[in-house]
Amino acid sequence: MRIGFRTLKTAIGVSLSVLIAGQLGLLNFASAGILTLLCIQKTRRQSFNAIWERLLACLVAIAVSGLLFELVGYHALLFVLIFLILIPLCVKLRCTGGIASSSVIMMHIYVQKGLTLSFIGNELMIILIGLGMSLVVNLYMPGVERQIQELRRRIETRIENILRELAVYLKDGTSLWDGRELLELTALLEQARALGIQTTENDFSGRRSVFYTYYETRRKQVDILKTMMPLVSQVDARVEQGQRIGEFLDDLADHWNTIPGGRDYHERLRAIREYHRELPLPETREEFETRASLYAMANELERFILTLA
Incomplete structure (x- = not known):
């Protein structure tokens, strides 16, 4: 079985993201690895686009879901309204590739059942570590x-x-x-x-x-x-x-x-x-x-x- 270079980068990047987030004592630290996994692409340009889309979508998701959960309450059925707002927003902002990643952050907010500045900082750190690690590992591309x-x-x-x-x-x-x-x-x-x-x-x-x-x-x-x-x-x-x-x-x-x-x-x-x-x-x-x-x-x-x- 032959292991491709992209597979190797993914394995290393995900592991380092989880390790760093865990060492910093972040809540839901394993999610940093998911964000890294979703951003490693075939080329640098594709990777940069993926990182930007996921960053923007995650920020929008924090704002939309945080506001609605705090106003209406932390109910599972509220996800219907959240996605009805989030998806069209992501389409308008051209960051639909980040919808899945932003959903992970929304689930964190729902499970936490409370939005504080420290928790928002925790989620932002997870996003930065996950996306940042994917950026680092994608800077190197094998010669062709x-x-x-x-x-x-x-x-x-x-x-x-x-x-x-x-x-x-x-x-x-x-x-x-x-x-x-x-x-x-x-x-x-x-x-x-x-x-x-x-x-x-x-x-x-x-x-x-x-x-x-x-x-x-x-x-x-x-x-x-x-x-x-x-x-x-x-x-x-x-x-x-x-x-x-x-x-x-x-x-x-x-x-x-x-x-x-x-x-x-x-x-x-x-x-x-x-x-x-x-x-x-x-x-x-x-x-x-x-x-x-x-x-x-x-x-x-x-x-x-x-x-x-």
């Missing part, structure tokens, strides 16, 4: 650099393979490729998106992470490749124009990820376009459709080159 590098390698290898397979078909007029890499890329990009969001939400600056920008670029490139595939399949026979684009794709597969800005690929593609324009007009429907597919393919290749870093 190795995971990022492996994901990049797998994505780029498959893009390179797709470019080569398209080149083979255009040069040879046939291919045994089953398109597996394209299906794998869809899954890999979803992983990259999740990791990009995670790295962004762990960054205190609030800016998008470099890896999320990387994901967006690769997603655009894969979308272009998906558009190119049916165009390539419409080139039924080995034609000289197709072979030129095939050779272009073959060379692009070797250097697409290492050439800043596509370097001279813009000029090479422009030369291929000029060559196509100088050819005699197509004489048959098949030749016309092939020429149209190759023209559309050149447009997509230009879009692909524009995405190169």
Whole structure:
């Protein structure tokens, strides 16, 4: 059985919260551990949001429940009215994630059957210890650099393979490729998106992470490749124009990820376009459709080159 890092942080954070609250002699000290448990999230930003929501909801709950219990009396049925007021307030204040946590504090007030300054101070200390401990343990997040590098390698290898397979078909007029890499890329990009969001939400600056920008670029490139595939399949026979684009794709597969800005690929593609324009007009429907597919393919290749870093 593998114990995840978040599980380890939760276990340590909850234990320390209960220990500290207990050592301070607080009433209901174990509840500090519950608050810590509810605030440990996957990313720093999610954790900060959870802490803020629970802090705000707990303060609202103390005010609402304390006031009603003191005015009406400590009756269990009064929870109906309390929640009818508390939940809409939390929705309005955008702290609905803290409703469960605030309920714990309300139960303390109900069991105490009396609201004094010392008891309010006790509850505030429980809240501060529970939420504070979750903040401390969430400041450290495990590095994902190795995971990022492996994901990049797998994505780029498959893009390179797709470019080569398209080149083979255009040069040879046939291919045994089953398109597996394209299906794998869809899954890999979803992983990259999740990791990009995670790295962004762990960054205190609030800016998008470099890896999320990387994901967006690769997603655009894969979308272009998906558009190119049916165009390539419409080139039924080995034609000289197709072979030129095939050779272009073959060379692009070797250097697409290492050439800043596509370097001279813009000029090479422009030369291929000029060559196509100088050819005699197509004489048959098949030749016309092939020429149209190759023209559309050149447009997509230009879009692909524009995405190169």
